[in-house]
Amino acid sequence: xxxxxxxxxxxxxxxxxxxxxxxxxxxxxxxxxxxxxxxxxxxxxxxxxxxxxxxxxxxxxxxxxxxxxxxxxxxxxxxxxxxxxxxxxxxxxxxxxxxxxxxxxxxxxxxxxxxxxxxxxxxxxxxxxxxxxxxxxxxxxxxxxxxxxxxxxxxxxxxxxxxxxxxxxxxxxxxxxxxxxxxxxxxxxxxxxxxxxxxxxxxxxxxxxxxxxxxxxxxxxxxxxxxxxxxxxxxxxxxxxxxxxxxxxxxxxxxxxxxxxxxxxxxxxxxxxxxxxxxxxxxxxxxxxxxxxxxxxxxxxxxxxxxxxxxxxxxxxxxxxxxxxxxxxxxxxxxxxxxxxxxxxxxxxxxxxxxxxxxxxxxxxxxxxxxxxxxxxxxxxxxxxxxxxxxxxxxxxxxxxxxxxxxxxxxxxxxxxxxxxxxxxxxxxxxxxxxxxxxxxxxxxxxxxxxxxxxxxxxxxxxxxxxxxxxxxxxxxxxxxxxxxxxxxxxxxxxxxxxxxxxxxxxxxxxxxxxxxxxxxxxxxxxxxxxxxxxxxxxxxxxxxxxxxxxxxxxxxxxxxxxxxxxxxxxxxxxxxxxxxxxxxxxxxxxxxxxxxxxxxxxxxxxxxxxxxxxxxxxxxxxxxxxxxxxxxxxxxxxxxxxxxxxxxxxxxxxxxxxxxxxx
Numbered sequence: 001x002x003x004x005x006x007x008x009x010x011x012x013x014x015x016x017x018x019x020x021x022x023x024x025x026x027x028x029x030x031x032x033x034x035x036x037x038x039x040x041x042x043x044x045x046x047x048x049x050x051x052x053x054x055x056x057x058x059x060x061x062x063x064x065x066x067x068x069x070x071x072x073x074x075x076x077x078x079x080x081x082x083x084x085x086x087x088x089x090x091x092x093x094x095x096x097x098x099x100x101x102x103x104x105x106x107x108x109x110x111x112x113x114x115x116x117x118x119x120x121x122x123x124x125x126x127x128x129x130x131x132x133x134x135x136x137x138x139x140x141x142x143x144x145x146x147x148x149x150x151x152x153x154x155x156x157x158x159x160x161x162x163x164x165x166x167x168x169x170x171x172x173x174x175x176x177x178x179x180x181x182x183x184x185x186x187x188x189x190x191x192x193x194x195x196x197x198x199x200x201x202x203x204x205x206x207x208x209x210x211x212x213x214x215x216x217x218x219x220x221x222x223x224x225x226x227x228x229x230x231x232x233x234x235x236x237x238x239x240x241x242x243x244x245x246x247x248x249x250x251x252x253x254x255x256x257x258x259x260x261x262x263x264x265x266x267x268x269x270x271x272x273x274x275x276x277x278x279x280x281x282x283x284x285x286x287x288x289x290x291x292x293x294x295x296x297x298x299x300x301x302x303x304x305x306x307x308x309x310x311x312x313x314x315x316x317x318x319x320x321x322x323x324x325x326x327x328x329x330x331x332x333x334x335x336x337x338x339x340x341x342x343x344x345x346x347x348x349x350x351x352x353x354x355x356x357x358x359x360x361x362x363x364x365x366x367x368x369x370x371x372x373x374x375x376x377x378x379x380x381x382x383x384x385x386x387x388x389x390x391x392x393x394x395x396x397x398x399x400x401x402x403x404x405x406x407x408x409x410x411x412x413x414x415x416x417x418x419x420x421x422x423x424x425x426x427x428x429x430x431x432x433x434x435x436x437x438x439x440x441x442x443x444x445x446x447x448x449x450x451x452x453x454x455x456x457x458x459x460x461x462x463x464x465x466x467x468x469x470x471x472x473x474x475x476x477x478x479x480x481x482x483x484x485x486x487x488x489x490x491x492x493x494x495x496x497x498x499x500x501x502x503x504x505x506x507x508x509x510x511x512x513x514x515x516x517x518x519x520x521x522x523x524x525x526x527x528x529x530x531x532x533x534x535x536x537x538x539x540x541x542x543x544x545x546x547x548x549x550x551x552x553x554x555x556x557x558x559x560x561x562x563x564x565x566x567x568x569x570x571x572x573x574x575x576x577x578x579x580x581x582x583x584x585x586x587x588x589x590x591x592x593x594x595x596x597x598x599x600x601x602x603x604x605x606x607x608x609x610x611x612x613x614x615x616x617x618x619x620x621x622x623x624x625x626x627x628x629x630x631x632x633x634x635x636x637x638x639x640x641x642x643x644x645x646x647x648x649x650x651x652x653x654x655x656x657x658x659x660x661x662x663x664x
Contacts, residue, residue: 002043006050009040013056030311033036035337068138077131078296080303084338086258092302093254098257106230107257108248110277110303111215113165114196120160125152143199146208154240164216168195169273172211178313191274215245222285229283261304277305313337315366318393320400322424324508325434326417327408332378339370347376351413352395363389427453429508433461435515439495443488464492465571500577511551519543527575531556585661588614590626596634600655609658629654
């Protein structure tokens with residue numbers, strides 16, 4: 001099967017390379033192409049008997065197009081190996097330092113354009129050649145001469161070859177696509193393809209109208225010209241009026257390089273041109289031959305590719321999970337793909353309506369988004385790439401775990417399994433109860449809960465507190481020793497001291513998150529007062545709405561839930577909250593939002609101070625907000641507060657007010 005996959009991947013990559021390099025009309029994203037290439041590289045390493053000199057892993061660029069004179073490169077134009085994360089860069093650094101222990105790195109922006117070689121003879125531009133297949137390129141001299149930033153004559157009066165990228169700026173790209181749209185022509189996919197398509201025009205007047213630009217980053221035979229480092233080579237280009245990118249840095253080690261990469265990751269969207277990564281080159285030129293190169297790539301340089309926040313992959317299946325409240329969540333099973341720096345093989349599809357709205361089908365190609373720590377989601381399907389393998393998904397009518405009928409409540413998009421004894425709901429409820437934000441039983445994580453449920457050691461939440469009576473059974477489990485069991489039982493015992501708000505949150509009442517649990521504990525001060533609260537009492541509390549109030553009452557109307565609370569009381573869990581002394585202040589009973597970078601407090605310190613002064617700290621600004629306290633670089637929240645005429649206060653004024661209250 002793997003050998004068949006090698007042949008399949010070679011065929012796919014050859015077609016994609018033709019579309020990208022020769023037709024300037026890619027049908028897949030760069031991330032998809034990289035994923036196919038990385039898979040093929042790994043498989044070829046695993047099956048060396050499948051070696052083929054014509055494999056895409058050994059080729060550079062595409063074929064030379066008809067219509068242009070073919071030019072053989074004196075020195076092959078090879079591409080760079082890719083790195084996708086810090087670990088990849090660290091591995092590259094370790095390989096380099098085995099040969100050159102004191103290596104430094106010249107770190108440059110990776111321009112997203114068309115690779116080009118320029119030849120100057122006695123200071124006069126004589127020829128411009130595309131990379132082509134790395135050995136032979138296309139003579140596009142007449143078109144490159146129309147680029148204003150490319151000098152036709154330079155101060156250096158000898159022969160010179162330089163290499164770099166022809167690009168199109170973002171502004172010119174958008175202007176060009178607007179013109180093509182008005183003329184009913186197909187738009188270019190991105191600035192790189194627009195630049196490549198412009199350079200390959202047989203009529204140079206077309207290229208001239210496209211307002212192309214170029215940056216140069218490589219000087220052939222730099223050592224013979226008196227340059228000892230890549231940094232000096234770039235300076236030589238600058239001195240000869242050859243445009244280089246000034247955003248570059250010499251870094252002493254890989255961590256310095258990584259810091260520069262992180263800095264530019266934040267700034268890349270503000271640049272006037274597209275970059276798709278950073279390039280690291282060993283700065284010391286006399287070490288390059290010693291470090292060497294492979295058939296396709298130099299070993300003294302590597303290209304770090306920025307992690308994409310949106311990528312394309314295939315949705316292989318849709319699986320259903322059952323949460324602690326019985327909520328049914330459909331999840332996409334994906335062909336693994338790297339997005340926002342991590343490998344993703346699953347993403348949320350939210351609910352039945354979302355699947356229908358986005359017309360997502362099994363075996364579709366889909367766009368995946370992930371930013372930071374947010375759970376990956378399927379943004380949209382790509383119906384234009386749909387084939388006969390795609391199938392419409394039929395949402396289930398029964399729970400996949402216990403086979404109970406699923407229920408969809410009015411005004412809700414989600415389906416629910418309402419069977420309280422559903423095994424999935426039971427284990428998820430126990431996991432939630434033991435979680436850090438609830439009862440914080442740190443040695444009772446999800447895997448242990450699932451194991452204990454499987455072994456019938458846990459069947460209900462209160463069973464957690466009976467594990468001390470099953471010590472002998474615990475010790476018989478694989479991986480459980482006396483010390484680890486004692487640590488588990490100690491953590492369980494300590495959880496009984498957790499405050500009321502944590503217990504309320506741990507019960508897993510629908511609509512009651514961490515913040516609502518804290519508000520309820522503060523208002524009722526006792527679990528039994530909350531259990532018997534009326535609808536009017538609940539809705540009279542600020543930030544407790546009608547839906548939450550109904551959910552709380554529904555929860556405590558069930559005898560099984562009231563019995564659970566009684567059992568937890570008998571087992572020693574706290575049922576009341578600490579009496580807090582709230583100082584009356586201008587913050588009392590006010591909804592306050594913090595924004596910007598605080599210099600005098602951490603965000604948590606400011607939040608605790610405000611809560612101690614009777615404030616309710618919210619995360620977003622609305623008409624219900626009473627006050628916004630802002631620090632440096634405050635953005636949209638402060639702007640919205642001013643638009644809504646919400647009172648604002650800077651951090652220094654807040655500090656003065658806190659000091660005044662404390663000194664009363």
